[in-house]
Amino acid sequence: MARQQRALRTRQALITAAAxxxxxxxxxxASLTAISSLAQVSNGALHFHxxxxxxxxxxxxxxxxxxxESIVTAHEGAAGNCLQLLVNTSHDLARRLAADVVLRAGFExxxxxVRGADQALHHQWHAWxxxxxxxxxGEGVLAEVAPETVTSSVVAxxxxxxxxxxxxxxxxxxxxxxxxxxxxLPRLAAASVxxxxxxxxxxxx
Amino acid sequence: MARQQRALRTRQALITAAAxxxxxxxxxxASLTAISSLAQVSNGALHFHxxxxxxxxxxxxxxxxxxxESIVTAHEGAAGNCLQLLVNTSHDLARRLAADVVLRAGFExxxxxVRGADQALHHQWHAWxxxxxxxxxGEGVLAEVAPETVTSSVVAxxxxxxxxxxxxxxxxxxxxxxxxxxxxLPRLAAASVxxxxxxxxxxxx
Numbered sequence: 001m002a003r004q005q006r007a008l009r010t011r012q013a014l015i016t017a018a019a020x021x022x023x024x025x026x027x028x029x030a031s032l033t034a035i036s037s038l039a040q041v042s043n044g045a046l047h048f049h050x051x052x053x054x055x056x057x058x059x060x061x062x063x064x065x066x067x068x069e070s071i072v073t074a075h076e077g078a079a080g081n082c083l084q085l086l087v088n089t090s091h092d093l094a095r096r097l098a099a100d101v102v103l104r105a106g107f108e109x110x111x112x113x114v115r116g117a118d119q120a121l122h123h124q125w126h127a128w129x130x131x132x133x134x135x136x137x138g139e140g141v142l143a144e145v146a147p148e149t150v151t152s153s154v155v156a157x158x159x160x161x162x163x164x165x166x167x168x169x170x171x172x173x174x175x176x177x178x179x180x181x182x183x184x185l186p187r188l189a190a191a192s193v194x195x196x197x198x199x200x201x202x203x204x205x
Numbered sequence: 206m207a208r209q210q211r212a213l214r215t216r217q218a219l220i221t222a223a224a225x226x227x228x229x230x231x232x233x234x235a236s237l238t239a240i241s242s243l244a245q246v247s248n249g250a251l252h253f254h255x256x257x258x259x260x261x262x263x264x265x266x267x268x269x270x271x272x273x274e275s276i277v278t279a280h281e282g283a284a285g286n287c288l289q290l291l292v293n294t295s296h297d298l299a300r301r302l303a304a305d306v307v308l309r310a311g312f313e314x315x316x317x318x319v320r321g322a323d324q325a326l327h328h329q330w331h332a333w334x335x336x337x338x339x340x341x342x343g344e345g346v347l348a349e350v351a352p353e354t355v356t357s358s359v360v361a362x363x364x365x366x367x368x369x370x371x372x373x374x375x376x377x378x379x380x381x382x383x384x385x386x387x388x389x390l391p392r393l394a395a396a397s398v399x400x401x402x403x404x405x406x407x408x409x410x
Contacts, residue, residue, distance in 0.1 A: 026318045028233030111368070113231045119372060149384045153362060156369065156376070156385065160361030163316070163368050167324060171361070180358045183350065187392050 011049050013039040015063050018056040019105035023166070027057055027112050057109050061120060064106020068121055071096060072128045082136035083189055084202055086129065087181050090158055091174065091201040093125075097162055098172040107162055126155050141193045150188060174200065216254050218244040220268050223261040224310035228371070232262055232317050262314050266325060269311020273326055276301055277333045287341035288394055289407055291334065292386050295363055296379065296406040298330075302367055303377040312367055331360045346398045355393060379405065 017039035021030045032053060036046040050056045071092050079085035097104050110119040133147035133154075142150075157180055165172035181199035189197055222244035226235045237258060241251040255261045276297050284290035302309050315324040338352035338359070347355075362385055370377035386404035394402055 024318070026233060028231060029319050111372070113229070114234050122369070145388065149388060152376075152381055153385045153388050156365030156381075157358060157362040158365070159369055160364035164327070164361065164364055167316070171357075176357055176361075179354045180361065183354060183358050183392055184388070187388055 007049075010039070010041055010045055011059075014041065014046060014049055014056065015059050016102060019060045019064075019102040022057065022060065022105045022109060023101050027053070027109060028114050032056075054115060057112075057115055060102060061106045061109050061117075064103045064109075064121055065124060067096070067100065067103050068093070068106070068124055072125075079202060080196070081139050081141045081193060082132050083141050083185070083193065084197055086132045086136070086154070087185070087197065087199065088201045089128075089132070090154075090181075091177050093158070094161055094165070094172040094177045095174070097165055098169050104162075104166060108166065122155075122159065125158070126151070129154050129158075141190050143188055143190050145188060154184075212254075215244070215246055215250055216264075219246065219251060219254055219261065220264050221307060224265045224269075224307040227262065227265065227310045227314060228306050232258070232314060233319050237261075259320060262317075262320055265307060266311045266314050266322075269308045269314075269326055270329060272301070272305065272308050273298070273311070273329055277330075284407060285401070286344050286346045286398060287337050288346050288390070288398065289402055291337045291341070291359070292390070292402065292404065293406045294333075294337070295359075295386075296382050298363070299366055299370070299377040299382045300379070302370055303374050309367075309371060313371065327360075327364065330363070331356070334359050334363075346395050348393055348395050350393060359389075 014035065017035045018030070020038060021035050025031075025034070030053065032046060033043065035056065036043050039046070050059065072089055075085055075088045075092065079088050097107070107121045109115065110117045110121050130147070130151045133142065133150050136142045137147045161171050161176065161180075170176060178200040185197050185199055186194060219240065222240045223235070225243060226240050230236075230239070235258065237251060238248065240261065241248050244251070255264065277294055280290055280293045280297065284293050302312070312326045314320065315322045315326050335352070335356045338347065338355050341347045342352045366376050366382065366385075375381060383405040390402050390404055391399060
């Protein structure tokens with residue numbers, strides 16, 4: 001294996017290990033020794049890649065932002081309309097939050113006061129939800145509700161699922177997210193499309 | 206002032222100061238010196254009342270639980286029905302979260318992994334919302350939706366307001382909470398009461 005490839009793998013292993021330890025112990029109490037040990041690299045190798053714990057946290061948050069970006073782009077074009085796109089994407093986000101410690105740690109690190117974090121992933125998600133609902137309005141699939149009214153409620157609920165899901169995965173289950181959309185869709189969707197929308201998410205076409 | 210009264214005041218001052226420092230710096234980074242200094246008491250006095258930082262955090266969480274209990278009981282009997290009661294109480298909770306650092310810190314401390322916290326305030330709120338919606342169903346003011354379906358969505362959204370509101374008070378504003386209920390009430394309320402419900406909260410009778 002070329003040296004560059006090996007360095008990249010070590011870096012990835014450190015990011016995953018850091019996310020795991022941040023997720024378990026919190027950023028403040030996370031120890032660099034626990035992280036290097038979990039990644040099975042030396043302390044020296046850790047410090048070659050990351051100058052300190054803050055740099056590691058930045059890298060976890062950036063990796064999580066890339067994963068969130070890949071989630072919100074993955075469903076584009078396959079959902080039929082932007083309301084179904086929002087439903088499908090929220091299901092995928094919940095599923096990935098339950099399974100992917102880097103994504104979960106990225107959201108949580110963004111709320112960490114000690115880091116002076118700016119909730120980067122939250123803002124990224126908020127902006128995407130707002131844009132999806134504006135597009136749904138443009139498509140004529142939104143009932144007579146203002147997109148911005150809906151945005152804050154959807155962002156608040158999905159944030160609740162994310163935060164509560166860090167302690168109890170039931171909050172990120174398909175059933176919980178489906179119930180939310182079963183409740184909301186009849187208020188959001190134009191009558192002409194309501195019957196076609198799947199609160200549990202639709203398969204890609 | 207009698208010695209007992211003085212001791213009680215010192216204890217209260219320490220709880221408020223601890224909540225302020227936890228809210229600002231997080232539990233892990235909060236220093237006992239910062240807390241005693243803010244409370245204007247000596248380190249010795251702090252240790253007379255609280256054996257360590259964990260004991261202070263427990264006291265903040267207990268004080269917050271009492272405040273939450275007083276919020277959920279304050280509106281009983283004045284709302285007409287239990288759906289309006291839920292709306293009124295959620296507005297009061299949001300307003301108090303924005304204004305009361307002890308309540309805010311109590312919710313956040315409940316999520317703290319380092320403390321091995323069990324989300325006591327979240328569970329208290331969740332149980333109350335569930336019971337209020339069951340009572341609304343019993344009163345016949347709920348539309349044809351299962352109370353437990355509604356409970357998880359309401360708890361998720363209010364948790365989102367609480368968490369996001371620690372960084373941006375706009376999430377706890379009367380306008381944001383009103384928009385949520387404007388969106389949800391037409392799905393929740395039986396047709397016979399919908400016109401009487403105030404998404405912005407009703408005045409006590």
